[in-house]
Amino acid sequence: KTLAKAMVFSEFGNPRDVLRTASYPLPQHSDNEVSVRYLASPINPSDINQIQGVYPSRPPFTHDVSPSKPSAVAGNEGLLEITGVGKNLEKLYSPGQWAVMASTNLGTWRTRNNLAPNQLIALDKSAFPSIVEAATLTVNPCTAYCLLKKIVPMEKGDWFIQDGANSMVGLAAIQLAKHFGFNSINVIRNRPDVDQLKQQLYSMGANVVITDEELMNRAWMKENVPKWTQGNKVKLGIDCISGRVATEMAKYMSEGATMATYGGMSRQPLAVPVSLLIFKNIHFHGFWVTKWKSENPKEYEALVLEIQELIREGVLRSANTKLIDIPESADGKSFYDTFLDAIEQHGKSIIQF
Ligand code: NDP
The missing domain is CATH 3.40.50.720 (NAD(P)-binding Rossmann-like Domain)
Known part of the structure; x- marks a missing residue:
């Protein structure tokens, strides 16, 4: 089992008060899942509003990452790399491939996870000048x-x-x-x-x-x-x-x-x-x-791929973002401190794992 880390919350409130680091063993993916490593997850204003409890879309609190207390992993947008592929998905995915989230409330402020195909949209990483364009593709563009x-x-x-x-x-x-x-x-x-x-x-x-x-x-x-x-x-x-x-x-x-x-x-x-x-x-x-994404999942997937092509053509570039590094070896306290500093900064921060 691999050890994963995540920023989680069990009640709504001020991020500094309610967020904590959870470290948990990630089980081996099933035959119908891929295992993934997050490369970069942005901090968007709506992620903060969600933690504060003032956002209409709320993630479920479960025991998945924190057996002691039902919790949700924070964050909604992120870029991940597929690290392992379940037996039944070998024709669809390969290790090293990049993907983004197919829907919200999947908790992206974490290092690793296992996901089902309907939770991801695979990207072509050769389209992207940097991980920033890929990590910030699904919300703002x-x-x-x-x-x-x-x-x-x-x-x-x-x-x-x-x-x-x-x-x-x-x-x-x-x-x-x-x-x-x-x-x-x-x-x-x-x-x-x-x-x-x-x-x-x-x-x-x-x-x-x-x-x-x-x-x-x-x-x-x-x-x-x-x-x-x-x-x-x-x-x-x-x-x-x-x-x-x-x-x-x-x-x-x-x-x-x-x-x-x-x-x-x-x-x-x-x-x-x-x-x-x-x-x-x-x-x-x-x-x-x-709301538009949840009502139009096919159109949303097509839009993600269209924007990928606009990035490949050089139409869209990221600017004014701060990439903040958290090494995988970071302990729980520095994982928390780095996230909180990034949340409290003015401007767009992207956590690179
Ligand atoms: P950014 O952090 O990139 O930009 C924030 C913007 O708000 C900057 O232009 C900043 O200008 C300005 N700003 C910050 N504080 C204030 C203030 N007190 N008064 C006036 N302007 C201020 O954010 P995003 O582009 O990620 O998101 C921007 C907004 O759009 C957020 O409210 C977000 O929730 C919303 N959003 C909504 C979506 C939707 O589907 N409805 C989807 C995506 C985003 P300055 O440099 O002057 O501080």
């Missing part, structure tokens, strides 16, 4: 793709406006939009080195990058939006932040346009001016990739 393609029919030359443009979803939306021929107005928070960040977004394919403070300047926006869009429609809003920024963005969308809110990073509600509803017929929607 899939969300960006769905937001651009499934909310309203967008045609080449159409515009969208998005806040949180430097989030992982935002960066993927910028790159995919360039590939699809859509134009983007991108809102980021002001900061001391804002020109550097603006430059980075332009280099990825953004058409316009503005700060939240510039967005609030109505006279300046009213003058500039028509200059940028040259009479083309702003058909879509993509909202990661909610609150005042989202309200303000909606004012620059064309008549009949739709705003899709997918995140609430400001923790503020979205106030909708009545005039936007009555006189401009702006539609307000939400989007949740977890």
Whole structure:
């Protein structure tokens, strides 16, 4: 039996209070399973919300990894390598192959596991410039793709406006939009080195990058939006932040346009001016990739493979991520400490096992 380690929780709460390391012997895989080693697992905002108990999708608490207390392994996204193949699966998989998770709530903040075929989507590792692109493929690029393609029919030359443009979803939306021929107005928070960040977004394919403070300047926006869009429609809003920024963005969308809110990073509600509803017929929607995946598993698998090809072609690249190493020999305390430090850092951390 191999010894595995995982970050687990048995009750909901603040990650520092409820997470703990579990070390457990992993049984030999069955004839209908593969054994896997996790290569890298990101820490996404929804993973934290799940531990806090404020996320609608909850993993089951079981005795699988912690006989003393029913527990769930944290984390939903991750890249794994197949290390052993059950007798009945030898035609489907081979050791060394990469795969990602076919659904959520499978617990990816762990070193090893045994999985059934319906829990994985196999990748072609030659498509990926690094493990980062593969480890972060199933949540943010899939969300960006769905937001651009499934909310309203967008045609080449159409515009969208998005806040949180430097989030992982935002960066993927910028790159995919360039590939699809859509134009983007991108809102980021002001900061001391804002020109550097603006430059980075332009280099990825953004058409316009503005700060939240510039967005609030109505006279300046009213003058500039028509200059940028040259009479083309702003058909879509993509909202990661909610609150005042989202309200303000909606004012620059064309008549009949739709705003899709997918995140609430400001923790503020979205106030909708009545005039936007009555006189401009702006539609307000939400989007949740977890629900979309669970309702469309075949389409989701096809999307993962399409995004793999976009990564191979160089359309999509990861940026602004921190890869944090945990050696397999790490003891329980340093496993916990490394995870907690990563959780409490600002920005996107990916744990490399
Ligand atoms: P990232 O960590 O990559 O990005 C977070 C973004 O939020 C950055 O742009 C950051 O900007 C901004 N931000 C952080 N704190 C605040 C704040 N207090 N006020 C305003 N902006 C803030 O995250 P992801 O791209 O992984 O996720 C972004 C959001 O999208 C999360 O809420 C996540 O849950 C959600 N999401 C939703 C999905 C869905 O299906 N609905 C799927 C995927 C993600 P700055 O650099 O200025 O701090």
